[in-house]
Amino acid sequence: MCAGRIDEYGYLADGRSGALVGRDGSVDWWCPSRFDAPSVFGRLLGDDGGHWWIRPAGEYQVERSYLDDTLVLRTVFSTEEGSVAVTDALALDAEARGHDIGRSPPGLFLRLVEGLSGHVPMVMSYAPRFEYGRVRAYLEPHGETSIARATGSTLGMTATVPVQHWETEATASFTVGPGQRETFSLSHSSTYHEREPMPVDVPAVLADTVEGWRSWLATHPYTGLYPDLVRRSALILEGLTYQRSGAVVAAATTSLPVRPEGHDNYDYRYVWLRDFSLTLRVLSVAACPVEAERLFRWIAEAIGDVGIEPIPIVLGVEGERDLSERELGVLTGHVAIGPVLLGNDAWRQRQQDALGQVLDAAWLLRERLEPMPDDVRRLLRSLTEQAADTWRLPDSGIWELRGEERHHVTSKVGCWMALDRAVRFGGVLGSAGDLKRWAAVRDEIRAAVLEQGWNPRVGAITDAFGSDRLDASVLILPLVGFIDAADPRMRATIGRIDQELTTDGLVRRWPGDSAGFVICSFWLVGCLALAGERDRATALFESLTKRSNDLGLFAEQIDLDTGEHLGNLPQAFSHIGLISAAWRLTAAATGRPTPVSTAI
Missing domain, CATH: 1.50.10.10 (Glycosyltransferase)
Known part of the structure; x- marks a missing residue:
């Protein structure tokens, strides 16, 4: 599956790097360490570059927008079964920004799935590829977290839905009903110098990130x-x-x-x-x-x-x-x-x-x-x-x-x-x-x-x-x-x-x-x-x-x-x-x- 048009992407940022998310709910570009670091998702530049998508299992229509005065992206998928919203953000890097606007460590990707109407079957595919797609790391389950290590980096993807592991890819199929919330987070850290990935309170960190963007713009x-x-x-x-x-x-x-x-x-x-x-x-x-x-x-x-x-x-x-x-x-x-x-x-x-x-x-x-x-x-x-x-x-x-x-x-x-x-x-x-x-x-x-x-x-x-x-x-x-x-x-x-x-x-x-x-x-x-x-x-x-x-x-x-x-x-x-x-x-x-x- 090829990446979409350049102008079909939304942009997320955290104070040290940026990510691109397509209208299809796929994260196709992210270089977690800094802007010019090697990517872990690079499907933007080729199918073998890695991706992380969350979207309806069937056909859908899309409306999306940033939450007011933020770079937090909300995508609403409408299907025959109902509608669901996916909110995506990079948690703001409080250390890099020099003041306390966030509770999270740097290198943290947040995804919140919320049912709006009906019962919508959803699918997820998580396939990181380190060093611009050169390295496919094996995914190891640790409780709710899928761990991948390569080239001195560790990725930990945590989900509130059951996840299946297929060596270098993790998948999930789940249904979201009205008012139901499922969360996903992905943390990046150095394998040798930082602690193991830990589950985070996605709604709390997401709210903190929204407040961080809004407080910056308010000044x-x-x-x-x-x-x-x-x-x-x-x-x-x-x-x-x-x-x-x-x-x-x-x-x-x-x-x-x-x-x-x-x-x-x-x-x-x-x-x-x-x-x-x-x-x-x-x-x-x-x-x-x-x-x-x-x-x-x-x-x-x-x-x-x-x-x-x-x-x-x-x-x-x-x-x-x-x-x-x-x-x-x-x-x-x-x-x-x-x-x-x-x-x-x-x-x-x-x-x-x-x-x-x-x-x-x-x-x-x-x-x-x-x-x-x-x-x-x-x-x-x-x-x-x-x-x-x-x-x-x-x-x-x-x-x-x-x-x-x-x-x-x-x-x-x-x-x-x-x-x-x-x-x-x-x-x-x-x-x-x-x-x-x-x-x-x-x-x-x-x-x-x-x-x-x-x-x-x-x-x-x-x-x-x-x-x-x-x-x-x-x-x-x-x-x-x-x-x-x-x-x-x-x-x-x-x-x-x-x-x-x-x-x-x-x-x-x-x-x-x-x-x-x-x-x-x-x-x-x-x-x-x-x-x-x-x-x-x-x-x-x-x-x-x-x-x-x-x-x-x-x-x-x-x-x-x-x-x-x-x-x-x-x-x-x-x-x-x-x-x-x-x-x-x-x-x-x-x-x-x-x-x-x-x-x-």
Whole structure:
């Protein structure tokens, strides 16, 4: 049995990892230790990856939703015999979050089955596969708990219904009547360092997890337009956060394809500086200043002393640098579209825009960095000098293109942003002579971008110096304060992208691309709002938000013909785009300033 469409999945999180649950009640992805750890359920990427499903034995229809203000998923199955609800959650990791919001140990999956009407026959299949499906462990019954051990990990699945064991799979058949409850829990621990799995009070821990999510959101009041959408996306970003460090991963999955031929299957379970200041900005918009400050301090520590070497543009969740990419031959890929990759060789690339991302983030948090720590000052000075010295170099660009480096416009703008923010800091970062020199280089970069990035034959700012190709990445120029959206050159660029790269509100990155890139579509919303086209921006925003799946989740891209989501899920970049576009519309409608000095 194959996994379903990417957009048929719901997302659960616990502060250190995430899980995907399909509409069929199957847990098809979970890497319990941390986001980039080996999976124990990997059916998402191939039938041999392992699964854990609970669902009606016969035909059924599905309605599902998150419990209000949580990442706790409730799926209602309706059958001819009656209806039943399955509530799924990862118990929040109180240790990782740093405060007491839960009574449970980390690595605990909760499943509660409740009869709503009639008597519904149910089936369960539990088939863990360690190390991305490489290892099938024997299941050993210990009372109500099924124990599986392999590769230094122990899984203990406890059920309140009778379970049959078939070496590497456990199954159950049971019937649920009105008001009847059956519970299932799955704990993950180290075989060598932690205690044996113990049964847990599933309803109590589930209620505690619900309260944990709601208490977090209650302390982060958002007061702009589209509050329900923004709150949902803020929850998803929180669910993509590795709480021990504060790092926000790009997505919870690896190798979900963006095109049928299977190219560009990448592992996104890492932290990109490309997303850094954008993440901080939306955390501020969503009233999450503590999370924003924590993320910045982690990034500053993880980068360390840069010197003359290129800044590391992607890191592991605990600051790891070497993320060498390799192909996993065990699994065939989502709907047999491979390859399945672990690691990401983008860590080897030069991406000049990352310099500006860090300086911009520091400027955003300037009040919370007073007085500025010496290590932060040294880092920011080092990045500023690197931008001044290397801005003329080609790089791999914001889209991490593999091949020949080019003079990407957005990379030059990233260097401009680094110098611009450094000059704004004034004497905090440099002497009068430093500031004068940085300002001169900043102005030189801006002049070069406007001269060499603008192509009069195309009538737009293009992707790279001397190029004639449109690229939606240049929509960020007015959003970071480089150029006014109403400037004739930018206005013409927005018009060309709107005309040539946009289909039914979905913006492709470049001509010939087969799918709309979600954040680019939200960038267009922001640009239209800044250009004074508020009605058009509002209509585009509302059409885009309707393209999420039924739970409000976005992957990276959306197929122009079918509307199917493509790429890793959930995608932080996409939800960052939604929040920032909502705030830009709020500012346009109310005249309220953004919470930071430059536009999102």
